[in-house]
Amino acid sequence: MxxxxxxxxxxxxxxxxxxxxxxxxxxxxxxxxxxxxxxxxxxxxxxxxxxxxxxxxxxxxxxxxxxxxxxxxxxxxxxxxxxxxxxxxxxxxxxxxxxxxxxxxxxxxxxxxxxxxxxxxxxxxxxxxxxxxxxxxxxxxxxxxxxxxxxxxxxxxxxxxxxxxxxxxxxxxxxxxxxxxxxxxxxxxxxxxxxxxxxxxxxxxxxxxxxxxxxxxxxxxxxxxxxxxxxxxAERENYPLKAKVFDEQIGSGIERLDTMLRGGLIRGNSVLISGPPGAAKTSLAACFAREMAEAGERVLYISFDEAGEQIVEDLQSVSINLRPHVDSGLLKMQGVLAGATSAEAHYIDIHHAIREFAPHHVIVDPISALVKSGGLEMAVDVSDRLLDLAKATGITFYVTALSSAQAQASDMESHLANIVDVWIGVDYCIGEGERNRALSVIKARGINHSNQIRELTLDDNGPGLADVYIASGQMLMGSARLREEQEFELRLRDEQQAHERDRRRVEAGITQTQEQIATLTNQLDKQRLELEQLEHQAQAEVRSRDHDRRRLLHSRGADANDHRFSDEPSR
The missing domain is CATH 3.40.50.300 (P-loop containing nucleotide triphosphate hydrolases)
Known part of the structure; x- marks a missing residue:
């Protein structure tokens, strides 16, 4: 043959x-x-x-x-x-x-x-x-x-x-x-x-x-x-279910969020930040990017429908400066139009960028934009494959997703929430004529995380989390919290003033009593002195009589012990 x-x-x-x-x-x-x-x-x-x-x-x-x-x-x-x-x-x-x-x-x-x-x-x-x-x-x-x-x-x-x-x-x-x-x-x-x-x-x-x-x-x-x-x-990767496992915790970029996570995120995990427009999802992602770049690790930031340079510029308003890290090459900002091509094409571009840049962490902001690139089914498939790629290579996969009343956006968020390791929700609390941001850790696999809802603030110091403030069984934020704090300060001041008045009254009573005690003590000392003088006088008289008796007996030639001549009555 x-x-x-x-x-x-x-x-x-x-x-x-x-x-x-x-x-x-x-x-x-x-x-x-x-x-x-x-x-x-x-x-x-x-x-x-x-x-x-x-x-x-x-x-x-x-x-x-x-x-x-x-x-x-x-x-x-x-x-x-x-x-x-x-x-x-x-x-x-x-x-x-x-x-x-x-x-x-x-x-x-x-x-x-x-x-x-x-x-x-x-x-x-x-x-x-x-x-x-x-x-x-x-x-x-x-x-x-x-x-x-x-x-x-x-x-x-x-x-x-x-x-x-x-x-x-x-x-x-x-x-x-x-x-x-x-x-x-x-x-x-x-x-x-x-x-x-x-x-x-x-x-x-x-x-x-x-x-x-x-x-x-x-x-x-x-x-x-x-x-x-x-x-x-594109390659249809068949990654094993056993992915790279880490136990090292890394910072989220916000100190108090790390506290809620009992030390921070876990390297290689997938993280979802979901919420409505303007709820600071991008700011949270940027804080994470800055934290990792400051630690000397490479970060790939994929931004849909917004140029990377524009994001860097806009974040300056909340004191998040990514420019040094972009210039150093540790942070790569890559902006793309979601609707310009299919979700599969976006996956290929992201996969290629990961191969070229070899990042330690990848941020996709927002990943829900993939729905505009071919529908929900394709967006879900691409997000799953990106997650599998990150798990297999040990990359921390940090994504944001838009919460919306629209069915596809809501379904995309629900799907992501089921497969990621950490789900952090940001939302608005509306009341007292204002809109305030709130943050909670909804899910964190392997982390005994906090169940508290905290107010998320954005100011000149950047994003931050306020302490939990509960009054009358409700969590207060914004003006309601400020008003309650002011009222509490007024009540505290009134209590302090009442306490001060009571303290002064009691101190005055103590002073008066001490003065009375001093007067009585002085009278007591005088009476004791008078008593002592009387005792001395009486003793002197006894001694004087005894002396006179002895002298009289001596003059009579009698014995001093002879009681006949004693002043004491005979028995």
């Missing part, structure tokens, strides 16, 4: 496409890129050739709709450098089909293939791009003739040993595409269909590997975008 070798692959260098193809396009095989007008067939094919040319695999471009100069001019705005490659490893051949050469009858491409083969030998090319093959086959005006030339191309390819990419304007729903050129996908070894489908008010480009002989590929229809860097194809 003969030994069969697996078809080797040639990497395209296009982000996401090689993953769909299982490694790249088949080498020495025929690849067809087909789709409607303006879907990006030529851009994708040229980028594949330029990427391979940079890797040392030269290529040849044969264009039937654009001349060499026109081809370079139309694609010079891309960063992958077609003009530079055209001077070295990309060789352009003029083969434009003009209108006057159509329907010329019998015709074959043998001469064209001979010219290409000579160029291959001259340049050692590994790739050949035949751009606009349908324009050439259209000159034949016959399906059988077109089929014959396609097989001629395929057999020639086998002999030359190069990889060929051909592009064609074919549409699955176009009658021309389903009759005259419908055999093109059958002849090719690899078929990739590109579409530009309408979604609400936007168009979304999608790509699907319809066929790949000799290998396995993903059959999923994936969105792609065309940017200055080239074609970016």
């Amino acid at each position: 003969p030994e069969f070798l697996a078809t080797s692959r040639m990497p395209t260098g296009v982000e996401g496409l090689d993953a769909l193809l299982g490694g790249g396009l088949p080498d020495q095989r025929l690849t067809l890129l087909y789709g409607g007008t303006g879907v990006g067939k030529t851009v994708l094919a040229l980028e594949v050739l330029v990427n391979n040319a940079k890797a040392g695999r030269p290529g040849i471009v044969v264009g039937f709709e654009e001349g060499p100069e026109e081809l370079i001019e139309n694609h010079v705005s891309f960063d992958w450098g077609l003009a530079e490659a055209a001077d070295t490893n990309i060789h352009l051949m003029a083969a434009r089909v003009e209108d006057e050469f159509r329907d010329v009858g019998a015709f074959d491409i043998s001469g064209l293939l001979a010219s290409i083969e000579a160029k291959i030998k001259q340049t050692a090319a590994r790739w050949v791009l035949i751009d606009g093959l349908d324009a050439l086959l259209g000159t034949l005006g016959d399906r059988v003739a077109a089929m014959r030339e396609l097989f001629r191309l395929k057999h020639w390819l086998t002999d030359c040993g190069v990889a060929v990419i051909m592009t064609a304007k074919l549409d699955d729903h176009d009658s021309t595409g389903t009759t005259h050129f419908r055999d093109m996908p059958y002849v090719a070894d690899c078929v990739i269909r590109l579409q530009n489908a309408a979604h609400k008010r936007t168009f979304a480009r999608t790509l699907r590997v319809v066929k790949l002989r000799g290998g396995q590929s993903s059959s999923a229809e994936m969105p792609f975008v065309i940017r200055s860097s080239g074609v970016l194809v």
Whole structure:
């Protein structure tokens, strides 16, 4: 039995496409890129050739709709450098089909293939791009003739040993595409269909590997975008359920919010700030961005429907200065229009920005704007994939969402609230003729968080949280709180004044009593002295009488102990 070798692959260098193809396009095989007008067939094919040319695999471009100069001019705005490659490893051949050469009858491409083969030998090319093959086959005006030339191309390819990419304007729903050129996908070894489908008010480009002989590929229809860097194809990541787990706490940017979270957010968690317009969601997100940038960590800030520079400027009014961090490169502000493209395209751009910038934290403000880019279902799918990406890579995913009475916005908030790790709600408390902001931590997985509702203030010192103030069983904010505090101060002052009066009265009584005590003490001392004097006087009289008695007895010659002469009565 003969030994069969697996078809080797040639990497395209296009982000996401090689993953769909299982490694790249088949080498020495025929690849067809087909789709409607303006879907990006030529851009994708040229980028594949330029990427391979940079890797040392030269290529040849044969264009039937654009001349060499026109081809370079139309694609010079891309960063992958077609003009530079055209001077070295990309060789352009003029083969434009003009209108006057159509329907010329019998015709074959043998001469064209001979010219290409000579160029291959001259340049050692590994790739050949035949751009606009349908324009050439259209000159034949016959399906059988077109089929014959396609097989001629395929057999020639086998002999030359190069990889060929051909592009064609074919549409699955176009009658021309389903009759005259419908055999093109059958002849090719690899078929990739590109579409530009309408979604609400936007168009979304999608790509699907319809066929790949000799290998396995993903059959999923994936969105792609065309940017200055080239074609970016979304990848359907299959992240494991076991994501990176952290126990390190990081600051939210507001000290008292960290207290409510018992130390702060957990690195790598997903955080949702939801609330109505003007409730300070962006200010809270900016405080987090500033906190992380000050810690030397990279932050990617995606702002929908507002320029990043405008956000930086507006935040100055509440003393949030992001300018130093933008200038240092730690904070990247990227503003995009939500309705300009599909939600899938936004996902590709964000994914690409994450790969390029490698941030520690990503902020999307507001992620609910994705609803405008293709509806709720697509917005939910994209938000889930962004969350999965963040979990798998250990990125802290910090998003804001608009709370609204509109069904789709409300559904988007509810969906996000179910899947994020931390949900912080901001809202308005209306009363006393004013609107005050309130903040509460509704949910925080793994954190024994506070259940209090605190007043959220915005002043010259930036966002802050006031202490909880309860009166008569109600939480008071704004003017109501100020009035209650003033009334409390008045009551406290009255109580202090009453206390002062009572203190003075008691002190006066004490002073009076002390004076009375001093007077009585003085009288007591005098009485004691008088008593003492009387005692002394009495004792002196006794001594005097005793002395007189002794002297009298002595004069009579009697004994002093003789009681007959004593003053004491005889018994």
